[in-house]
Amino acid sequence: METQVISTEIKVSPIASMLNNNGRYGEYGGAYIPDVLAKPLENVALEFDKLSKDKNFNSEFIHYLKQFVGRPSPLYYAKRLSEFVGSTIYLKREDLNHTGSHKINNTIGQVLVAKRMGAKEIIAETGAGQHGVATATAAALMGIPCKVFMGAKDAERQALNVRRMKLLGAEVITTQMGTATLKDAVDAALGYYIEHPTSYYLLGSQVGPHPYPRMVGYFQSVIGQEARNQILMHEGRLPQAIFACVGGGSNAIGLFSGFLDDTEVAIYGAEGGGMAQPNNTAATLSFGKPTVFQGTYSYCLVDSEGNPIESHSIAAGLDYPGISPQHAYLKDTKRANYHPVTDNEAVEAFMLLSKLEGITPAIESSHAVALATKLLKNKEMLAIINLSGRGDKDVDRKL
Numbered sequence: 105m106e107t108q109v110i111s112t113e114i115k116v117s118p119i120a121s122m123l124n125n126n127g128r129y130g131e132y133g134g135a136y137i138p139d140v141l142a143k144p145l146e147n148v149a150l151e152f153d154k155l156s157k158d159k160n161f162n163s164e165f166i167h168y169l170k171q172f173v174g175r176p177s178p179l180y181y182a183k184r185l186s187e188f189v190g191s192t193i194y195l196k197r198e199d200l201n202h203t204g205s206h207k208i209n210n211t212i213g214q215v216l217v218a219k220r221m222g223a224k225e226i227i228a229e230t231g232a233g234q235h236g237v238a239t240a241t242a243a244a245l246m247g248i249p250c251k252v253f254m255g256a257k258d259a260e261r262q263a264l265n266v267r268r269m270k271l272l273g274a275e276v277i278t279t280q281m282g283t284a285t286l287k288d289a290v291d292a293a294l295g296y297y298i299e300h301p302t303s304y305y306l307l308g309s310q311v312g313p314h315p316y317p318r319m320v321g322y323f324q325s326v327i328g329q330e331a332r333n334q335i336l337m338h339e340g341r342l343p344q345a346i347f348a349c350v351g352g353g354s355n356a357i358g359l360f361s362g363f364l365d366d367t368e369v370a371i372y373g374a375e376g377g378g379m380a381q382p383n384n385t386a387a388t389l390s391f392g393k394p395t396v397f398q399g400t401y402s403y404c405l406v407d408s409e410g411n412p413i414e415s416h417s418i419a420a421g422l423d424y425p426g427i428s429p430q431h432a433y434l435k436d437t438k439r440a441n442y443h444p445v446t447d448n449e450a451v452e453a454f455m456l457l458s459k460l461e462g463i464t465p466a467i468e469s470s471h472a473v474a475l476a477t478k479l480l481k482n483k484e485m486l487a488i489i490n491l492s493g494r495g496d497k498d499v500d501r502k503l
């Protein structure tokens with residue numbers, strides 16, 4: 105009997121395979137997307153590739169970072185924290201940026217890309233509303249219409265941010281689908297994007313398909329470039345350790361990218377540990393497995409059958425079951441180390457830094473402070489902590 109050979113290969117369009125091959129960090133990354141999105145994303149990839157080498161584009165980006173965001177952000181010597189911990193600690197003050205976090209670096213960069221591409225409008229999705237506000241801000245600055253998709257439940261919980269987005273001229277579109285939270289907002293935004301390919305989809309972290317991880321990493325790399333120059337100016341030497349919190353991974357890659365080639369600098373990522381149990385955590389690299397999730401191949405929190413599960417963290421910005429493919433690569437190659445930090449540890453650090461330095465960090469950033477405080481105890485090391493955002497938004501919670 106003759107056996108028939110059946111091809112089991114999945115049909116991939118040439119564009120999709122081009123996106124897949126270019127957007128890799130080791131085996132991670134790529135673009136796992138429906139065919140209808142291949143062409144629009146290829147256009148974004150080609151345009152970004154061109155613009156990132158364009159002098160005029162880069163000086164326009166730097167102009168807005170200086171004049172609108174208020175960069176460079178200070179690298180602040182935290183004297184009382186240093187004495188308390190027993191190490192020399194500097195804080196990279198992304199909390200002092202306009203709108204209060206690092207997110208604005210990326211939204212300004214991407215809105216500039218959108219404008220160069222002649223996009224008719226910006227679309228974005230948001231959970232806690234932080235990325236929505238940063239997107240609406242950059243869109244208002246550039247005078248381009250903006251639609252922000254949100255789960256109805258999130259919109260109710262984040263009423264203040266919804267009002268801020270509307271004040272900035274954005275249209276907030278809520279969805280009642282599913283659990284009416286972030287992943288339903290992603291579905292709604294993707295659905296709209298497929299029907300309106302002349303719009304520009306603005307992603308808020310170093311996640312999703314190529315070219316987003318590369319693009320977000322590029323726009324946030326300003327953090328690490330500044331920090332490296334600043335520590336050399338203050339101390340005349342490189343730090344021995346650097347710390348950042350890791351949600352999707354954008355503020356962390358921003359700082360880390362300035363030091364990746366300095367192999368003597370130890371790199372630490374603080375994940376949203378939640379209750380530090382496999383089914384109650386957002387610590388993707390600590391508890392997850394490599395799988396395809398939301399357009400990219402990276403680590404993800406999964407159940408016993410390998411399906412993505414919900415994450416849990418006290419910090420909305422860290423509460424995501426996926427992670428940047430570049431951080432997956434840095435973990436596997438051991439260039440960076442990732443540790444879960446529990447909700448309670450983060451709250452303690454939130455209060456500690458407020459009392460010792462007069463700086464209230466975002467509850468997300470507090471995870472980095474907590475990890476640094478623990479690992480640097482009496483080590484007399486020189487270190488930098490990335491303070492990704494300010495904590496005004498977190499003062500109201502029951503502590």
Ligand SMILES: *Cc1c(COP(=O)(O)O)cnc(C)c1O
Nearest residue numbers: 351352353354355421468492493
């Ligand atoms: C959104 C957010 C984060 C997490 O996002 P990353 O992409 O991992 O940086 C961290 N800190 C603050 C203040 C945030 O708003």
